[in-house]
Structures are given as C-alpha cells and as structure tokens.
Amino acid sequence: MKDQTTYKQSGKQYTSHHWLVTLLMVVAVGWVSGACEEDHDLNRTFQGPYFVRFTDSTLTYKESYSQPIAIRVHNVGPILSQPITINYSVSGTAREGKDYSIVGTKGTVIIPANKSFGEISVKLINNANNILDSQSLTFTLTGVQPNTLQVGFGTGEVPIGRRFTLTIKxxxxxxxxxxxxxxxAGRTATVPNVEITSTDCKQYTLSNWNIGLINFVVVGNSTLFGFNAEKPALIFTDNGDNSLTVPSQANDALGTNGALSGTGAWNPRNRQITLNLQAKVRIGMTSNSVTTYRDTTLLFTQTYTPQ
Structure with a gap:
C-alpha cells in the first residue's frame, strides 16, 4: 500500500485528497457563477424609450454647391404606421437669405408613415466674393410627436444625435x-458637371475642356479626342476686369510639342464663362514613306454655365 503525500502548512497537515476536493469545489463554484452571468446577459433587453436623431453630426459643403443638401433625421425604433413630426431650431453664423435657404416648412421635419427617416432640405446661395471664410449652421431637435418618442439618445446636456452642424465654406x-x-462640326455639344476650382481666387483649374471635341477633325479622319471619357484640364487666370487669360500650357491631350492658350470673359449678370481657345498640335503627314510634320492651330469657343 502506497503512502499518501502529506503537506504541512501553519502547523496543519493536508493530504493530496484534501487538495483534490478543494480544486473540484473551486471549479464548480466558477461554473455556477459563469452560468449565472451568462443567463443574466441573455435577459438584458432595451427598455426604451425609442428616439429620433440626426443621421449625421456634421457635413461640409462649398457655397458653390448647387444641389439641395439633404439633412436626414431618422427614427431609431420600430417603423410607425403614423407620421412622426419633429420640431427643430436653427442657429449659427450663416445668414438665411444670403448664405442659405431652407426648402419647405422651416422648423418642422416629418418622417412619413411607414418610413424610417425624413429630410430637411437646404439650398446654398453662392455669393462668392473672393473672401475665403466659413459659416456654420446648427440644427437642434426640440420636440417630437408622438410623445412616446424622445429627441436624441441619453439624458445629458446634449443627447446624442440631437444636434447637427452644417459648415458652409x-x-x-x-x-x-x-x-x-x-x-x-455644326453640332452643339454639352457636358455637365465640369468643375472649376481655385486656392487663391486668381488662378483657376477647369476640370474638362473636351466639349464635343471627338467630332473636331484635325486631319483626314483623325479627331482631337477619341473618346468623351477623356477629360483634359486647363488653367486660366482672372484678370480682375471680367476678362480671363488662358496662358500657354502644355497638355498631354495635344501630344508632343502641343500647347493650349486663349482668352476669355466672365458675364457678371448670368455668371457664364466664355473661353476662346487655341490648340496647337503637330500633325504628321506621310508621303512615299517619308513623314513630315507641321504645326497647326485649332480654334474653338466654349461657354460654361453655372449649374
């Protein structure tokens, strides 16, 4: 018969059987505790109330953005079979009627029945004066019907989702x-969404001057561009007197030794920009296996109307 291992601690003796029993008890207690915690987690449910909130907290747009801006308010909860009417206030440094306008009824946004969101529509007013600054517009939800809902989440000074800020650059x-x-070639071509940008309000970049130029024949069947998808950019300068200058500039679209230049004008009444462009291209002519080159200047006029 083998001897049991004996341990001494604080004057007491323990056998290996004592340690085994103690270990099993610790494991059992841990399992019961974990099971209770797991059962407790499974029983956690959202107690409400459901609420409405702004979908975003901030958005930023340039004042030249011409499309209506949709500021979305949504219902965080079950979709209701009745409309939800939400009241809001507006504050900030932006001036109504000069920097922006609100489309529809100001101060109220409605989430239609059986829908999860409604929208406040804001239209920016482009009063560009070459003074680069920013204004802000802050919307705050102030009330909601039915009153079983609340505005924003939480009970702090400003509940989450209750406030939204629009920055107008x-x-x-x-x-x-x-x-x-x-x-x-006798046909009028139009291309939308041509963007004009500047960092100093003196020199501007126009994002695409390929306005129907796939039909502009240079020589034979060769055209200036092969596809409408080609979007060559150009640079022009504001002379400060409603006249514009397109300085001579290299352009990949015109090939080696090609250059683009021209003049232009801005109409302050309708804000249209007219450019009279000159594109210098080098044409290769092959005869009897001998290729000769000559420079040719192409002239065309383009008009750009604000969207």
Missing part, C-alpha cells in the same frame, strides 16, 4: 460646377 468667384457647351 466660401468659394472663389468662379468656383463651382458648370455645364460646358460648344459648337463642333
């Missing part, structure tokens, strides 16, 4: 999106 005089048009 000033733009340069010619900044924004335009529709370009021009007559090429």
């Amino acid at each position: 000033d733009d340069c005089l010619f900044g924004g999106f335009y529709t370009g048009s021009g007559v090429v």
